[in-house]
Amino acid sequence: MSRLLLKSLLALLLVITTGFSAGFFTLPVLAVEEAPVQPTAEDAIPVQPTALDMFAQVGELRQKAFEATNKGDFKTAEGYWTEMIQQLPDSGAAWSNRGNARVSQNKLEDAIVDFNKAIELAPTAPDPYLNRGIALEGLGKWEAAIADYNHVLALDPKDPAAYNNRGNAEAGLEQWETAAADFRKAADMAPEYAFARANYALIKYQLGETDEAIRTMKNLVRRYPKFADMRAALTAALWVQGKQGEAESQWVSAVGLDRRYKDLNWVKTIRRWPPEITVALEKFLSLKS
Numbered sequence: 001m002s003r004l005l006l007k008s009l010l011a012l013l014l015v016i017t018t019g020f021s022a023g024f025f026t027l028p029v030l031a032v033e034e035a036p037v038q039p040t041a042e043d044a045i046p047v048q049p050t051a052l053d054m055f056a057q058v059g060e061l062r063q064k065a066f067e068a069t070n071k072g073d074f075k076t077a078e079g080y081w082t083e084m085i086q087q088l089p090d091s092g093a094a095w096s097n098r099g100n101a102r103v104s105q106n107k108l109e110d111a112i113v114d115f116n117k118a119i120e121l122a123p124t125a126p127d128p129y130l131n132r133g134i135a136l137e138g139l140g141k142w143e144a145a146i147a148d149y150n151h152v153l154a155l156d157p158k159d160p161a162a163y164n165n166r167g168n169a170e171a172g173l174e175q176w177e178t179a180a181a182d183f184r185k186a187a188d189m190a191p192e193y194a195f196a197r198a199n200y201a202l203i204k205y206q207l208g209e210t211d212e213a214i215r216t217m218k219n220l221v222r223r224y225p226k227f228a229d230m231r232a233a234l235t236a237a238l239w240v241q242g243k244q245g246e247a248e249s250q251w252v253s254a255v256g257l258d259r260r261y262k263d264l265n266w267v268k269t270i271r272r273w274p275p276e277i278t279v280a281l282e283k284f285l286s287l288k289s
Helices: 003-018 051-070 074-087 092-103 108-121 126-138 142-155 160-172 176-189 194-206 210-223 228-240 244-257 264-271 275-288
Strands: none
Touching: 051 074, 051 092, 074 092, 092 108, 092 126, 108 126, 126 142, 126 160, 142 160, 160 176, 160 194, 176 194, 194 210, 194 228, 194 275, 210 228, 228 244, 228 275, 264 275
8 A cells, every 4th residue: 555545544534533624633654665575483563454444443433432322321432432542542522522421421520631632632623612511510610611612602603502501501600691692592593402492491481581481382392292391391380370281281291201300309400490490390299299
C-alpha cells in the first residue's frame, strides 16, 4: 500500500470515528521506503493491523456502543467507549460520548473529567460543552452550567438544546421569566422539540399563567398522545381546577406510559418540575393514596 493511500485512510478513519475535523490530529510520520529485507526466524515480528483493520475495529466498537446506549445499558456502552479511547486517544467525540454514558449512570464527576478532555481536544466543538453543562446541572452547579450553555450558543447561536438546557439551569436558580424566554426560544426554533414546549408550559404554570399553561399542555398531548410528562402535568393542573374526571383520565394514561410520575421525589429532583405544578401533583397524589 502506498504512503499516500495509507495516510488518506488514517485521516478518513479519524474524521469518521470522531465526528470532528481531523485538522488537530497528528498523523504518524511515515518512514522512507527501503529495499525489502527478508526477516529471519529470530527477528520475525507480529503482523501489525492495517488502517482498514483499525477502521473496521473502531467502527464496530462505535456501533456496539450506540446499540448498548439504545438498550439503556450504559455500563456496557461506557466500556465500548473506553476501548475506542484506547484505540484513538485523540478522539474528542469518544471522550464526550463516554462522558454521556457516565452521566446516564450518575457518575457526574467522572463524566466532567471526560468532557474536560473532549474540550481540550476539540475546543471549538459545541457538544462537549453542552454535555458538561448537563453534568454540572446534575450537581446543582447552575451558574457553571449556564456558562457552558452560553459557550455553546457563542459557537452555534441556533442550537435549541442549548436554549432549553439553559432554561433548565435558570429554573434551578428560580429565574422563572428568563427560563420561560429560553424555553420559548428553543421551542420556536425547533417546533418538533416537544420537551422545550413542555418546559415552557410548566414555567407558565409556575408564573400563574394557568390558562396558557393548560392550553399548551393539551396541545402537546393532542399532538403526542404518549407524552407522559404532559399527561401527568395536566392531571395536576386539572385536579386543582376541580376537573376531577378529566384529571383522572389523564392520570390513567400518564402512569400507563411512565409509572415514575407516582414518585413525587423523582418528579421534584430528577424531572425537576417547578414548585407550583409539583405541589398540584402532590395534592392529587395525597387524595389518591
